[in-house]
Amino acid sequence: MAADNAVGQHTELTQLADERVDFRFKGLPPDADGLTVGELAAQGRNLFTGGFTTPVLALSAECVAHNLALMETYSTRHGLAFAPHGKTSMAPELFARQERHGAWGITLAVPHQVRVARAHGFRRIFLANELVDAAALRWLAAELTADPEFRFVCYVDSERGVELMDAALREAGATRPVDVVVELGAGDGARTGVRTEAECAAVADAVATAPTLRLTGVAGYEGEVPQADPERVHAWLRRLVALAAEFDKAGRFAGLDEIVVSAGGSAWFDAVADVFAEIPELSAPVLKLLRSGAYVSHDDGHYKELTPFNRVPEEGTLQPAFRLWAQVVSRPNPEQAFTNAGKRDAAYDLHLPAAQVVRDARDGSQRPATGIEVTGLSDQHAWLRTSPEADLEVGDWVGMGLSHPCTSFDKWQLIPLVEADGTVTDYIRTYF
Amino acid sequence: MAADNAVGQHTELTQLADERVDFRFKGLPPDADGLTVGELAAQGRNLFTGGFTTPVLALSAECVAHNLALMETYSTRHGLAFAPHGKTSMAPELFARQERHGAWGITLAVPHQVRVARAHGFRRIFLANELVDAAALRWLAAELTADPEFRFVCYVDSERGVELMDAALREAGATRPVDVVVELGAGDGARTGVRTEAECAAVADAVATAPTLRLTGVAGYEGEVPQADPERVHAWLRRLVALAAEFDKAGRFAGLDEIVVSAGGSAWFDAVADVFAEIPELSAPVLKLLRSGAYVSHDDGHYKELTPFNRVPEEGTLQPAFRLWAQVVSRPNPEQAFTNAGKRDAAYDLHLPAAQVVRDARDGSQRPATGIEVTGLSDQHAWLRTSPEADLEVGDWVGMGLSHPCTSFDKWQLIPLVEADGTVTDYIRTYF
Numbered sequence: 001m002a003a004d005n006a007v008g009q010h011t012e013l014t015q016l017a018d019e020r021v022d023f024r025f026k027g028l029p030p031d032a033d034g035l036t037v038g039e040l041a042a043q044g045r046n047l048f049t050g051g052f053t054t055p056v057l058a059l060s061a062e063c064v065a066h067n068l069a070l071m072e073t074y075s076t077r078h079g080l081a082f083a084p085h086g087k088t089s090m091a092p093e094l095f096a097r098q099e100r101h102g103a104w105g106i107t108l109a110v111p112h113q114v115r116v117a118r119a120h121g122f123r124r125i126f127l128a129n130e131l132v133d134a135a136a137l138r139w140l141a142a143e144l145t146a147d148p149e150f151r152f153v154c155y156v157d158s159e160r161g162v163e164l165m166d167a168a169l170r171e172a173g174a175t176r177p178v179d180v181v182v183e184l185g186a187g188d189g190a191r192t193g194v195r196t197e198a199e200c201a202a203v204a205d206a207v208a209t210a211p212t213l214r215l216t217g218v219a220g221y222e223g224e225v226p227q228a229d230p231e232r233v234h235a236w237l238r239r240l241v242a243l244a245a246e247f248d249k250a251g252r253f254a255g256l257d258e259i260v261v262s263a264g265g266s267a268w269f270d271a272v273a274d275v276f277a278e279i280p281e282l283s284a285p286v287l288k289l290l291r292s293g294a295y296v297s298h299d300d301g302h303y304k305e306l307t308p309f310n311r312v313p314e315e316g317t318l319q320p321a322f323r324l325w326a327q328v329v330s331r332p333n334p335e336q337a338f339t340n341a342g343k344r345d346a347a348y349d350l351h352l353p354a355a356q357v358v359r360d361a362r363d364g365s366q367r368p369a370t371g372i373e374v375t376g377l378s379d380q381h382a383w384l385r386t387s388p389e390a391d392l393e394v395g396d397w398v399g400m401g402l403s404h405p406c407t408s409f410d411k412w413q414l415i416p417l418v419e420a421d422g423t424v425t426d427y428i429r430t431y432f
Numbered sequence: 433m434a435a436d437n438a439v440g441q442h443t444e445l446t447q448l449a450d451e452r453v454d455f456r457f458k459g460l461p462p463d464a465d466g467l468t469v470g471e472l473a474a475q476g477r478n479l480f481t482g483g484f485t486t487p488v489l490a491l492s493a494e495c496v497a498h499n500l501a502l503m504e505t506y507s508t509r510h511g512l513a514f515a516p517h518g519k520t521s522m523a524p525e526l527f528a529r530q531e532r533h534g535a536w537g538i539t540l541a542v543p544h545q546v547r548v549a550r551a552h553g554f555r556r557i558f559l560a561n562e563l564v565d566a567a568a569l570r571w572l573a574a575e576l577t578a579d580p581e582f583r584f585v586c587y588v589d590s591e592r593g594v595e596l597m598d599a600a601l602r603e604a605g606a607t608r609p610v611d612v613v614v615e616l617g618a619g620d621g622a623r624t625g626v627r628t629e630a631e632c633a634a635v636a637d638a639v640a641t642a643p644t645l646r647l648t649g650v651a652g653y654e655g656e657v658p659q660a661d662p663e664r665v666h667a668w669l670r671r672l673v674a675l676a677a678e679f680d681k682a683g684r685f686a687g688l689d690e691i692v693v694s695a696g697g698s699a700w701f702d703a704v705a706d707v708f709a710e711i712p713e714l715s716a717p718v719l720k721l722l723r724s725g726a727y728v729s730h731d732d733g734h735y736k737e738l739t740p741f742n743r744v745p746e747e748g749t750l751q752p753a754f755r756l757w758a759q760v761v762s763r764p765n766p767e768q769a770f771t772n773a774g775k776r777d778a779a780y781d782l783h784l785p786a787a788q789v790v791r792d793a794r795d796g797s798q799r800p801a802t803g804i805e806v807t808g809l810s811d812q813h814a815w816l817r818t819s820p821e822a823d824l825e826v827g828d829w830v831g832m833g834l835s836h837p838c839t840s841f842d843k844w845q846l847i848p849l850v851e852a853d854g855t856v857t858d859y860i861r862t863y864f
Binding site: 022023024026027029030031051052053054055087109110111112115116118119129130131132133135136138139157158160161164185189191192193194195327329330331332333336338340343344348349361378379380381383393394395406407410411413431432 | 454455456458459461462463483484485486487519541542543544547548550551561562563564565567568570571589590592593596617621623624625626627759761762763764765768770772775776780781793810811812813815825826827838839842843845863864
């Protein structure tokens, strides 16, 4: 999907460059205190020699650019609109890059995240959750009234949810209906979503009687299909498409300009592409909305193993963009070393960080992290086990790959974007 | 220890009340956008009816006050100076409350945390880590030069570390020596720290030849004693005290006004109190510095089980101060429910959150969370298993207890301090 005039008008984003660098942002050079982010970026400091302190998370400029381009190509090739899940990075500047790379809009998970996106001028937001919080709905109604170009879609997955939404939106004096899609659950025991097609119809009936809501499609998340394999995931996606066709046939989408059918995390977007290619002609054009978000940084663990590109290597390869640099602060014996990065700095929910390279404190040279394994994390330390071939001393920096972009981004509020030679070209602000 | 004139002069803290409430702070009322934190606090809003959005973490005003007072009493009773570990909360306003409750100063783990404390006027900082980062040491040297009242102590645990510190401080033109304590490791296979007394002496020798450093004592962390039990922890603490006595006898503390002996996490401070009471008379007064930090919020899991007050109930009881409120967004069947709080919102490294109470969406009444168990966390959802007696619907709020203060605080940047009746009296800003 090409960007259109609802995209790219984020004058609010320029405020990010005016943010002051100070004690709030770990890892950044203490001697940059008081500069703006824009001024610091313009200095083009080197990550290793420019006064950065450890630990510091680096995001590869080249890998991010590559990943943005690859998913643009992928979604275009497969005729998919793209609303990458912004919960991964919660970085408005990355959202803007995603839109410049053709994204239709941004997916988010909770109302707070929608506020972050709206504060930075984003106008197409898919909230992949039911929204029954009266205070958040009051805010949403005001946003929709204030900005006629703001397009918002969220899930409904219960009659009770529809009732709560409608009541809150009425009380808020909503001036235009909120677009909703019925969420089809990914199976028995899966996460949120309506379990059966009959219940989906009941929820859609409830929406039809709620003047503050408008049913615009169906959606779900194939990543939660129990015992997921290609067959089960394809089968569930076909249920989702069949539900859209059934709703359409029943006249539930009458009068729409566009019908939304959405799925797609970061592990099965090849299956989404396959099945969404089979969507039959409906009574209005279909917005086939893919929501994968982890690709922007990719990783060296969970998604490295699960990415669909492993099944379709001819379509490309994502590149892991994170490297966490920490410093060895203790080397008490030949089998142990400790760095100054811990649970506050690194993802640890799916895998531990993996030591990749060592930067020598004496001469700045880099070597592979041979014989070095991260075996645990304390709050502020990583535990490293070292075998005899490990060449590691107090003061050396250890560069580590991470597993799970979502729990990596959320530990850093201002992340250097670093070129291969170490030059920091920009800083990515996150809001969690 | 009573507060003295080095304490409580934190004019920088008043800036916290001037912070603007906006999209950066999840959970806060959208209609408070643009107010200052001080103005919002003055409104005395109710957490449940005042426009807060879910998920929202609440910190009990009464429990925090109780815990602050209890540890003041405890440390005073046992003749201990207190430098609570600030890494737990990273909240300058809580640091200030800790100092007002008699704390000697604040312990921190990494240089970035020291910058946060210094930016808020804290003048006594114990860095419980070796510091070999040249950029951070340059910043530290400048701070020590600029403020003669700034007292800073950190670990050394290797000759190599001493060499790196000295080189960096010389290059930075340090004008007064940095106080260091030799860290005694808690045993074979434990975390950082020198493994043997002979190696401790070698590190102390290295400090003696480094003009930029001054040896002021010994320290360590009994929380990492392998297979910790009261006997092993007491034995290690006696090693620490013996090391101090040996160093003193060898004249290593000659000329000091005060000798620092420090230990104490949140699981064994009773043992620290026992053993530090036995510290013999040395050549200068001994600053017996306890560093426990988790007490300020306490918890409903890890530290509830491990707190020393379980062994000495006659000395008091800490009260868990956190309650995470999330909203049920999906109730797909009688056995499952999902709330909108996940890994981004709750500690999950030691235990999952525990459902405690349900607030009914219909009438605001509260009931015990009977038959409701949190069985997993996604990034933005909690998975709840519900038994037949569970009374739970979409829209209800679930109040959950958390396990591990450190990984609870670090997911929230502005935390409502809430009285028992729901009135929010203040907001605690964290900097991670």
